[in-house]
Amino acid sequence: MTHIDAGSELDPVHPVALPESPPAGLTGAEVAERVARGQVNDVPVRSSRSLGEIVRANVFTRFNAIIGVLWLVMLFVAPIQDSLFGFVIIANTGIGIVQEWRAKQTLDSLAVVGESRPTVRRDGTAAEVATSEIVLDDLIEIGPGDKIVVDGVCAEAEGLEIDESLLTGEADPVVKRPGDPVMSGSFVVAGGGAYKATRVGREAYAAQLAEEASRFTLVHSELRTGISTILKYVTWMMVPAAAGLVVTQLVVKNNGLKDAVARTVGGIVPMVPEGLVLLTSVAFAIGVIRLGRKQCLVQELPAIEGLARVDTVCLDKTGTLTEGGMDVTDLRTLDGADERYVRKVLGALGESDPRPNASLQAIIDAYPDSEEWRCVESLPFSSARKYSGAAFSEGDGETSTWLLGAPDVLLGDGDPALAETEKLNEQGLRVLLLARARRxxxxxxxxxxxxxxxxxxxxxxxxxxxxxTLRYFADQDVRAKVISGDNAVSVGAVAAKLGLDGTAVDARRLPDGRDGMADALDSGTVFGRVTPRQKRDMVGALQSRGHTVAMTGDGVNDVLALKDADIGVAMGSGSEATRAVAQIVLLDNSFASLPSVVGEGRRVIGNITRVATLFLVKTVYSVLLALLVVCWGVEYPFLPRHLTLLSTLTIGVPAFFLALAPNKERAKPHFVPRVMRYAVPGGVVAGAATFLTYLLARHHYTGPGALDAETSAATLTLFLVSMWVLAVIARPYTWWRLTLVAAMAAAFFLVLAVPPLQTFFALRLIGLTMPWTAVGISVAAAAVLELMWKWVDRRFAD
Known part of the structure; x- marks a missing residue:
């Protein structure tokens, strides 16, 4: 059967008789009355931040506050050219808001498609309604895989078992009978029934949890955490450097106030890597938009990054490797049983379950019920038991009890039917045993x-x-583990048909200890007869060995494992419970969408690592230049306009394109050390080379206009070294990457060549000696930088 598992081995379940006359539920007038009184389930569940929150998150940041104050100062004391950095920040923030708003619209539209619609009984008729349309006292029908959306009291129960582990932490399912309470946030693992809503909206037990779980989140992300760590250290670096710069420019050199303020601001502004946070947000947002076009709902943005880091994917066979439907291909009677009678039994069993799974639906399609028998008791299917059952009155007064489930569970060892079952399983066929119960x-x-x-x-x-898809994961060194409740031999045969080789293991023989299970998981590929608790334990065992684990599934038997996995991936057609706990929902039910998600995550991680190096090289050389200026007691070499030009051409524009470019590099851990091992030497070399050129220019140029000439020489050196950093970061080269680097170089030399632009940016190279000296120092710095980075690559190769 399609396994709709509980959380563990079950306590004895007491079947209940099917109700003769179910309650009709509320009338239309009663519903309208409750709506008028506000007794509606109006919890504002959102899939993303509101527009106001997006604006606040992008505008009111620590670094925007610093830049904003400095910009206002510059508007009063310096020409507009020295205030360009403020307009750049406004443009960047606007881009961030627009991209995140687009991502919000994508998320919201996809969330509507994937939103669950509970079945509510009103005026005696069952109909699906939006969760927000449920009112107090509504009668809500539930079945396997359905989530309890509001608090209530059980009104009908047909072998109803509810898992409350997401609320209480207790994995054992709870048998519910009429009159028992049910809590929002729990879900049905077996049986069916209905419950009456007693608390709706914000009064429901899990309302706040549900709202938080459905929101746009930016948590559990190594990328985000790493950037926050970097920014914290940058803040501490900025404080002493900026303080020393202020004292030096305003007091030590005794410059004119306006020029001193301009050069002080010019030293502080480039220390702020403000674009790094923006580009990370934009990269995530565009990832959501791209995946949304492929009908992939990302319920938590860091899941894009997380799946790219995954090295083990646990797959549930049914609904993932196989499609939901199946067909009955053969019926083999045992011990001389009458085939016509067996067909009647199967038809009656199908009719006894109001919510048949895929296996039972195939039986219903093949053997329609003759309606001659009446079901008096039923035992719903549960993967913890591996079988279902029902008792029938056959019309002649005789009562018979039947079971339908896994042959290796219902049959004793050595039964001849097991040998026949084994042969069929080896062909990848699913086999169910029909057995007459003696109890x-x-x-x-x-x-x-x-x-x-x-x-x-x-x-x-x-x-x-x-x-x-399996071949893609193999090529990417991502191990696939098939974990199923079906017979291990059958699952192994299906996996083999799909090209997945490996040992098939019966999970009932796995050791209970975590270490022993981890060893078995390392050696095996396919695992059958896995209980829901074992699925969860398997995820934990893999994680204990340092693996980053993704779990895919569509049935409620996968919920606990999905919840514990690093990344949970649910099918859109799967149970409501799986969609609720998963970080990623494949709305088109296409397993083939996973490579797209992995690729998008790798693009984000790889590209942000690249551009982070660009931004932090600037921060390091800016802090170093400020400290060198303080130690030598000289004017700061740059005005804000110079560094705005350099930042735009060597960081801002290139970083935007590099952050959104295709990137299939395998995601690597330790983001902060990885970035800093390149940014620190790059920034130190760039800062030292620039200051050396500046000191030589101070000795070379004398008289009026000397400071402008010194600044121009220093700017040339800093640009050339920064361009070399960009050229290294842009590797491996493609036509568009080479074009990008060449265009940035051409733009800078256009500024040097066109007189109006020379005047606007206060850049004018005088003579030949210092310009060529600046070029020579830049070439030497680039060579040193190349050697240092090659040493870093060898030293930290991974």
Whole structure:
């Protein structure tokens, strides 16, 4: 059967008789009355931040505050050229707001598609409504995989079992009977029924949890955490450097106030890596938009990054490697059973379950119920038991009890039918055993001593794209583990058809200890007869060995493992409970979408690592220049306009294109050390080379206009070294990367060549000696930088 698992081995379940006349629910007038009184489930569940929150998050940042104050100062004391950095910040912030707003619209539209619609009974008719339309006292129907959306009291129960682990932490499912309370946030693992809503809206127990779980979040991200750490250290570096610069420019040199203020601001502004946070947000937002076009709902943005770091993917076979539907291909009677009678039994079993899973639906399609028998008791399917059952009155007064489930669970060791089942499983076929129970369904073990009657053979439909997706993961060194509740041999045969080789293991023989299970997971590839608790334990065992684990699934049996995995991926057609706990939902149910998500994550991580190096090289050389100026007691070499020009051409524009470029590099851990091991030497070399050129220019140029000439020479050196940094970061080269680097160089030399631009940016190279000296120092600095980075690559190769 399609496994809709509980959380663990079950306590004895007491089947209940099916109700003769179910309640009709509220009338239309009663619903309208409650709506008028405001007794509606109006919790504002959002999939993303509001527009106001987006604006506040992008505008009111620590560094925007610093830049904003400095910009206002410059507007009063210096020409407009020295205030350009403020306009750049406004433009960048605007881009961030627009991109995140677009991402919000994508998220919201996809969330509507993936939103659950509970079935509510009103005026005796069941209909799906939006969660927000539920009113107090509504009668809500539930079945396997459904999430309890509001608090209530059980009104009907047909072997109803509810898992409350997401609320209480207790994995064992709870049997519910009429009159028992049910809590929002829990979900149905077996059986069905209905409950009456007693608390709706913000009064519901899990309302706040549900709202938080559905929101746009930026948590558990190594990229975000790393950038926050970097910014914290940058702040501490800025404080002494900026203080020393202020004293030097205003007091020590005794410059004119306006010029001193301009050069002080020119020294402080480039220390702020303000664009780094912006570009990270934009990269994530554009990732959401790109994936949204592929019908992939990212419920938490860092999931894009997280899946790119995954090295192990745990796959549930049903709904992931195979499609949901299946077909009955054969019926093999046992012990001389009458085939016509067996067909009646199967038809009656199908009719006894109001919410059949895929296996039972295939049986219903093949053997329609003759309606001659009446179901008097039913035992819903649960993967912890591996079988379902029902008791029937056959019309002639005789009552019979039947079980349908896994042959290796219902049959004793050595039973001849097991050999036949094994042969069918080796062909990748799914086999169910129909057995007559010798005990009542309310016995703790009704399957004990059951008499085998027939084998039902079903063929599963393989997903046409599953093979290519598994091959992609293999090429990317991501290990795939198939974890299923089905027979291990059958699952192994299906995996082999898809090109996934490896040992098939019966999970009932796995060791209980975490270390032993981890060893088994390292050596095995396919695991069958896995219980929900074992799925969860398997995820934990893999994580204990340092693996980053993604779990895919569509049934409620996958919920606990999805919740514990680093990244949970649910199918859009899966149960509401799986969609609620997963970080990523594939709305088109296409397993083939996963490579796109992995690729998007790798693009974000790889590109942000690249551009972070650019931004932090600027921060390091800016702090170093400020400290050198303080120590030598000289004027700061640059005005804000110079550094705005350099930052735009060597960082701002290139970083935007590099951050959004394709990138298939495998994601690597330790973001902060990885970035800093390149940024620190790059910044030190750039700062030292620039200051050396500046000191030589101070000795070379004398008389009026000397400071402008010194600044121009220093600017040339800093630009050339920064261009070399950009050229290294842009590797490996493609036509557009070379074009990008060449265009930035051409733009700078255009400024040097056009007189109006020379005047606007206060850049004019005088003579030949110092310009060529600046070029020579730049070439030497580039060579030193290349050697240092090659040493870093060898020293920290991974």
């Amino acid at each position: 009542d369904l309310d016995e703790p073990e009704p399957a004990k001593g059951a008499r085998p009657t027939a084998l039902v053979v079903l063929e599963q439909r393989l997903r046409p794209d599953a093979s290519d």
